[in-house]
Amino acid sequence: xxxxxxxxxxxxxxxxxxxxxxxxxxxxxxxxxxxxxxxxxxxxxxxxxxxxxxxxxxxxxxxxxxxxxxxxxxxxxxxxxxxxxxxxxxxxxxxxxxxxxxxxxxxxxxxxxxxxxxxxxxxxxxxxxxxxxxxxxxxxxxxxxxxxxxxxxxxxxxxxxxxxxxxxxxxxxxxxxxxxxxxxxxxxxxxxxxxxxxxxxxxxxxxxxxxxxxxxxxxxxxxxxxxxxxxxxxxxxxxxxxxxxxxxxxxxxxxxxxxxxxxxxxxxxxxxxxxxxxxxxxxxxxxxxxxxxxxxxxxxxxxxxxxxxxxxxxxxxxxxxxxxxxxxxxxxxxxxxxxxxxxxxxxxxxxxxxxxxxxxxxxxxxxxxxxxxxxxxxxxxxxxxxxxxxxxxx
Amino acid sequence: xxxxxxxxxxxxxxxxxxxxxxxxxxxxxxxxxxxxxxxxxxxxxxxxxxxxxxxxxxxxxxxxxxxxxxxxxxxxxxxxxxxxxxxxxxxxxxxxxxxxxxxxxxxxxxxxxxxxxxxxxxxxxxxxxxxxxxxxxxxxxxxxxxxxxxxxxxxxxxxxxxxxxxxxxxxxxxxxxxxxxxxxxxxxxxxxxxxxxxxxxxxxxxxxxxxxxxxxxxxxxxxxxxxxxxxxxxxxxxxxxxxxxxxxxxxxxxxxxxxxxxxxxxxxxxxxxxxxxxxxxxxxxxxxxxxxxxxxxxxxxxxxxxxxxxxxxxxxxxxxxxxxxxxxxxxxxxxxxxxxxxxxxxxxxxxxxxxxxxxxxxxxxxxxxxxxxxxxxxxxxxxxxxxxxxxxxxxxxxxxxxxxxxxxxxxxxxxxxxxxxxxxxxxxxxxxxxxxxxxxxxxxxxxxxxxxxxxxxxxxxxxxxxxxxxxxxxxxxxxxxxxxxxxxxxxxxxxxxxxxxxxxxxxxxxxxxxxx
Numbered sequence: 001x002x003x004x005x006x007x008x009x010x011x012x013x014x015x016x017x018x019x020x021x022x023x024x025x026x027x028x029x030x031x032x033x034x035x036x037x038x039x040x041x042x043x044x045x046x047x048x049x050x051x052x053x054x055x056x057x058x059x060x061x062x063x064x065x066x067x068x069x070x071x072x073x074x075x076x077x078x079x080x081x082x083x084x085x086x087x088x089x090x091x092x093x094x095x096x097x098x099x100x101x102x103x104x105x106x107x108x109x110x111x112x113x114x115x116x117x118x119x120x121x122x123x124x125x126x127x128x129x130x131x132x133x134x135x136x137x138x139x140x141x142x143x144x145x146x147x148x149x150x151x152x153x154x155x156x157x158x159x160x161x162x163x164x165x166x167x168x169x170x171x172x173x174x175x176x177x178x179x180x181x182x183x184x185x186x187x188x189x190x191x192x193x194x195x196x197x198x199x200x201x202x203x204x205x206x207x208x209x210x211x212x213x214x215x216x217x218x219x220x221x222x223x224x225x226x227x228x229x230x231x232x233x234x235x236x237x238x239x240x241x242x243x244x245x246x247x248x249x250x251x252x253x254x255x256x257x258x259x260x261x262x263x264x265x266x267x268x269x270x271x272x273x274x275x276x277x278x279x280x281x282x283x284x285x286x287x288x289x290x291x292x293x294x295x296x297x298x299x300x301x302x303x304x305x306x307x308x309x310x311x312x313x314x315x316x317x318x319x320x321x322x323x324x325x326x327x328x329x330x331x332x333x334x335x336x337x338x339x340x341x342x343x344x345x346x347x348x349x350x351x352x353x354x355x356x357x358x359x360x361x362x363x364x365x366x367x368x369x370x371x372x373x374x375x376x377x378x379x380x381x382x383x384x385x386x387x388x389x390x391x392x393x394x
Numbered sequence: 395x396x397x398x399x400x401x402x403x404x405x406x407x408x409x410x411x412x413x414x415x416x417x418x419x420x421x422x423x424x425x426x427x428x429x430x431x432x433x434x435x436x437x438x439x440x441x442x443x444x445x446x447x448x449x450x451x452x453x454x455x456x457x458x459x460x461x462x463x464x465x466x467x468x469x470x471x472x473x474x475x476x477x478x479x480x481x482x483x484x485x486x487x488x489x490x491x492x493x494x495x496x497x498x499x500x501x502x503x504x505x506x507x508x509x510x511x512x513x514x515x516x517x518x519x520x521x522x523x524x525x526x527x528x529x530x531x532x533x534x535x536x537x538x539x540x541x542x543x544x545x546x547x548x549x550x551x552x553x554x555x556x557x558x559x560x561x562x563x564x565x566x567x568x569x570x571x572x573x574x575x576x577x578x579x580x581x582x583x584x585x586x587x588x589x590x591x592x593x594x595x596x597x598x599x600x601x602x603x604x605x606x607x608x609x610x611x612x613x614x615x616x617x618x619x620x621x622x623x624x625x626x627x628x629x630x631x632x633x634x635x636x637x638x639x640x641x642x643x644x645x646x647x648x649x650x651x652x653x654x655x656x657x658x659x660x661x662x663x664x665x666x667x668x669x670x671x672x673x674x675x676x677x678x679x680x681x682x683x684x685x686x687x688x689x690x691x692x693x694x695x696x697x698x699x700x701x702x703x704x705x706x707x708x709x710x711x712x713x714x715x716x717x718x719x720x721x722x723x724x725x726x727x728x729x730x731x732x733x734x735x736x737x738x739x740x741x742x743x744x745x746x747x748x749x750x751x752x753x754x755x756x757x758x759x760x761x762x763x764x765x766x767x768x769x770x771x772x773x774x775x776x777x778x779x780x781x782x783x784x785x786x787x788x789x790x791x792x793x794x795x796x797x798x799x800x801x802x803x804x805x806x807x808x809x810x811x812x813x814x815x816x817x818x819x820x821x822x823x824x825x826x827x828x829x830x831x832x833x834x835x836x837x838x839x840x841x842x843x844x845x846x847x848x849x850x851x852x853x854x855x856x857x858x859x860x861x862x863x864x865x866x867x868x869x870x871x872x873x874x875x876x877x878x879x880x881x882x883x884x885x886x887x888x889x890x891x892x893x894x895x896x897x898x899x900x901x902x903x904x905x906x907x908x909x910x
Contacts, residue, residue: 074607077615077624103609107616376560376638377599377623378631 006066006085007361008036008112010092011043012101014052015237018259019090019119021059022176023353028063030354033085033361035065036388038076040100044069044392046237053392055258066388076104078386084111086360092116093125093140105143113360116144117173120276122201122302127151128158129274130299135200142166146356148173152341170352171343175283177260185263189229189253191319192264192281193219194272198238201274201298208293212273213246215291218312220249231255231267235275269322271309274300282306282337283344287329289318305336395732396429398446399476400462402454403434410566411478412452413629414658415510418533422725436764438462448472448732450508455481455496457751457761457882461770463503464880470740472732475500476508476530480654481571483517489571491886492756497521499881505735514654528731532658533721537665537712543705545667549640550696559594559693561586561620562639562668564632565659567606572651576606580614582645582673585689587619592693596620598643601627601635636666641692644672644685653677657718660685664711669701681714683707748808749878750786752866753778755855756885770880771805775866777855777888783826786873788833788866797833797865799873802826813873833869856887863890 007027009020028035037060047053060067070076080087087108092101093116105114118126125140126149139160147163148170149156159167193216196202197209216232223230229251234241236258241248248254255262259280264270270281270288281288290303294310307329309318321329343349399416406412416432423430429446435454449466451459451474463473481493506526509515515527553559567575579600586596598620607624615622625631636642642663646652653675660678663670671686672678678685684702686692695701703711716723750771751761757780765772771785778784785805790797800820801809806829809817813831820828863881867890870877883889 072607073609073612074604074624074626077607077612081623082621103612106609107612109616375599375623376562376597376635378601378625378634378638380601380625380628380631382625 005033005361006036006083007031007033007357008038008080008083008085008087010038010040010087010089010101010104011056012040012089012098013043013091013237014046015119015235016043016090017052017055017059018177018236019117019173020088021055021260022173023088023117023357024059024063024065026176026350026353027357028065031357031361035060035063037065037067038079038087038104039067039069041069041071042100051256051258052236057392067392068386068388070104070385073103073107074382075385077107078382080104080108080112081386084109085113086357087112087114088117089115089144090117090119092144093142095124095136095140102143113146114144115356115360116142116147117170118148118150121150121172121279122274122276123150124158125160125163126156126158127302129201129302131201131203132158146360148353148356150342155341168352168356169343170356171349172279173349173353174259174280175344175346175349176353179260179263179265181263182257182261185257185261186231186253186255188263188266189231189251190223190267191269191271191322192231192233192255192267192286194233194235194270194275194277194281195241196235196238196273196275196277197240198235199273199275206293206295206297208273208298209240211293212291215310215312215315217249219315220252222312222316224249224251229253233262233277235277269319271315271318274298274303278303278306282333285330285333287318287322287326288333289315303336305339306333395448395729396446397423397448397450397732398431398433398438400433400435400438400449400451400454400459403436406434406453407432408629409453410658414532414662415476415530416452418535418721419530419725419728422721423729426725426729428729435459435462436760439768444469444471446471448474448735450474450476451500452476453478455493456758456884457880458764460496460499460503460880461751461761461764461768463500465768467503467505467738468741470738472505472735472738473503474506474508475504477514477518478510479569480514480517480651482521484650489886491889492883493886495881495883495889501525505738506731509654510656511654517650517654526731526735528728530724530728531719532656532661533719533724534661534665534715535721536715537667537708539705539708539712542665542667542703542708545637546669546701546704549638549668550699550701553594553640553696557594559586559589559596559641560639561596561598561671562601562635562642562663563598564601564627564635564642567600567602567611568608569651572649574647574652576600576602576611576614578645578647578652578674579643580618581647582643583618583620585645585671585673586643588689589693592690592697594693598622599635599639600624601631603627632662633666636663636668639668640696641669641671641686644670644678646672646675646677648675657681661715661719664703665715667703669696669703680718684711684714748874748876749880750870750874751880751882752863752870753780753784754863754881754883754885754890755779755859755888756883757782758882758884761882766804769804771808773866773870776862777859786870788869797869798830799833799869801829801831801873808874810875833872859888860890 009024068079070079089101091098092105094102108114122129124132124136125142141160141163146168147166149167150172152169153167202208231253233255264281264284267286270286271291272278273291278288278290289307289309290300291309292298292300307318309315337344401412420430435458449471467473481490482497501522504525508528508530510530510532515529519527563579589596600622604626644659655677657678660670660681664684669692670684671689671692750773751765752773752775754775755777757778759782762772762782774784774787776789785802787800817829817831820830867879881890
């Protein structure tokens with residue numbers, strides 16, 4: 001009996017799905033290994049609307065993968081026993097919020113190569129803003145063997161010295177997403193405003209969320225005067241507006257689809273507080289503005305070079321520029337992309353990931369001997385939970 | 395004879411110590427006409443129900459045992475403690491102040507003590523020199539020679555044909571205070587790797603308790619140099635694992651906590667049909683001829699078809715087990731020991747009518763509940779951060795600079811009349827009737843440290859601990875007059891040193907304890 005070789009993706013936060021998805025299909029296409037999903041029980045609890053479980057189940061079916069659900073490190077240990085290959089996580093670090101994933105990496109047998117993916121443009125342990133530093137400190141570390149960064153090392157200013165040798169510059173996995181517009185896509189209405197009010201960026205230095213929503217409502221009021229509409233997109237993990245039942249004006253459409261199902265290119269413009277979605281919109285080549293508080297407390301220096309807006313006048317001026325000087329805005333964004341040392345060619349990013357996964361899965365041994373016949377190990381409660389689940393109960 | 399074994403909860407009925415020692419003695423003692431029961435501590439009623447004449451406390455290290463042992467001893471009943479672990483003799487270890495104080499406080503109530511090894515007895519008699527000790531060897535339930543021989547032969551044959559060395563490890567993987575269990579396995583695991591020298595691939599299976607399976611310990615298992623399968627321990631799986639293993643690995647480290655342990659892992663291993671390989675401290679020396687100390691010898695014996703435990707040597711093992719832990723013999727020795735105890739006199743009348751338990755920094759709600767159930771006052775000191783419906787709460791009052799007491803109805807009833815007249819209804823009581831009064835200033839030395847009640851730091855708690863607790867005790871005396879007080883403290887290094895009761899300890903030990 002050979003050890004079973006797997007490319008196993010850990011799924012813990014809701015936004016992990018968006019990051020791992022392109023690599024799941026890449027691995028299925030390029031590698032001769034089983035694909036598996038190691039899903040934390042907390043992921044299931046977080047996904048109250050089952051949106052992401054449906055996405056996960058679809059992905060798992062597409063690649064004929066196996067799915068395992070674990071609650072404790074012991075269960076993860078038992079699932080990984082006897083297997084080898086690559087373990088990939090989209091959110092792993094020594095921060096408490098990532099402990100499920102971090103512990104799974106810690107207890108993984110040495111037959112696994114462990115890879116942590118940078119999961120956002122600004123991302124703890126890779127590139128942090130001032131609010132990240134306040135909330136999490138500047139020495140975030142990983143249990144991974146390899147960490148896949150979006151940018152060249154000089155731009156990843158939060159990489160701890162101990163983690164630098166682990167860095168592999170892959171570029172963002174999300175650039176490999178091919179947007180697939182489904183029948184459930186809401187009508188594309190005006191510009192796209194993205195909220196990430198749950199984020200430490202908007203909480204650590206003050207209550208910036210309130211002022212963001214204030215100016216958003218004022219902006220909506222002005223649009224209404226001219227019969228214009230707008231789309232609001234809640235952060236996939238935070239879902240602040242929906243969870244808190246924030247009353248929205250009539251002309252606001254909600255787009256809560258996974259990012260890879262959003263027809264980003266069709267929106268007239270994009271506005272967001274500092275967040276990875278800014279980069280998504282820049283890459284989709286629509287005019288983008290980065291919102292910040294009018295007191296200048298928030299740190300948006302990692303987005304320097306893009307149009308920044310604060311009060312209502314700025315929002316209106318940006319909307320006017322979108323209509324009158326669209327090319328100027330897009331040219332500004334092109335220069336921003338040239339300045340940050342990040343691979344943005346999807347083919348190049350694909351090659352980098354494919355090389356990493358192919359080499360990684362070759363270097364691990366798939367033939368540690370186990371003699372045929374009955375093992376002397378006994379099966380109890382851990383063995384029962386370590387079996388693959390056949391359905392997620394959707 | 396009517397014997398109660400008092401354990402912290404029903405969960406403890408299944409723990410290795412209680413299961414191996416008492417569940418195996420129970421049928422023998424009952425067959426001899428004695429009553430012998432495992433009783434969770436919370437169901438013992440110290441006031442009225444004396445269904446037993448001998449009470450043995452096991453692993454009950456909180457103030458509940460101090461309260462009950464004192465009450466039972468004063469009622470003229472024999473009270474003992476079964477010492478499973480040595481948390482007391484390491485006097486230089488500041489983590490165990492509360493456990494050493496627990497021993498010091500329960501000692502006057504004891505008329506005997508029990509332990510499982512001579513080494514444990516030797517350590518504890520230094521601390522409790524006048525107390526009669528009885529050793530109960532872990533009893534072995536016997537074995538089926540044919541069944542054991544068949545298991546051994548099957549495992550030897552499989553090892554030789556597959557060149558696979560099936561190794562089992564079972565038991566508690568952790569201890570709250572000492573690195574044991576899985577830590578020992580990790581520390582000594584290189585030995586298992588040596589089997590590759592002789593052409594055998596080791597394959598380890600581990601059965602252990604859920605609590606021990608933390609990320610830190612599982613990380614150790616993941617770094618073992620041999621493949622390792624993990625499962626949660628159950629008694630049934632333990633039997634299966636041993637029967638399917640060629641050998642069980644029994645590493646023992648040499649810290650004092652580990653060197654006084656009983657032989658039960660080795661006995662269980664051998665009686666279930668696996669070879670025993672023990673490294674580190676020679677804990678199992680009494681079973682010498684069946685204990686391998688190095689893997690090379692074991693493998694060489696297996697290769698020539700003559701492992702230490704085999705069909706021909708099983709009679710010798712039975713002889714050893716008979717001498718080390720025959721349950722019938724252990725049962726009758728226990729009865730004989732207890733039967734020789736001098737009868738005790740019950741106290742004719744209670745010396746004081748008011749009894750209280752005073753909670754310190756490490757207050758426990760289980761102690762509070764027991765206290766109220768058996769009509770003791772449950773008293774919160776100024777150091778208690780737990781919010782419970784205490785009968786008395788003594789606290790520093792920043793508004794007046796004095797000290798106040800807040801009292802329940804039960805406490806109010808026990809106050810002498812002149813004191814009761816000084817009380818006033820307390821407006822913050824919510825649904826409960828509470829009464830307050832200002833105490834005479836007991837003279838806090840460090841009251842300014844407590845100005846911010848929300849900033850309860852450990853350093854502040856430690857620096858003010860002694861004076862706060864002493865003042866609390868003084869406050870109680872000023873309220874109730876003569877009062878019998880028990881201290882409930884579950885954290886080191888806290889303990890009010892003026893509240894030490896006279897304990898039968900020799901001068902040398904007292905000096906040692908004081909130094910620590």
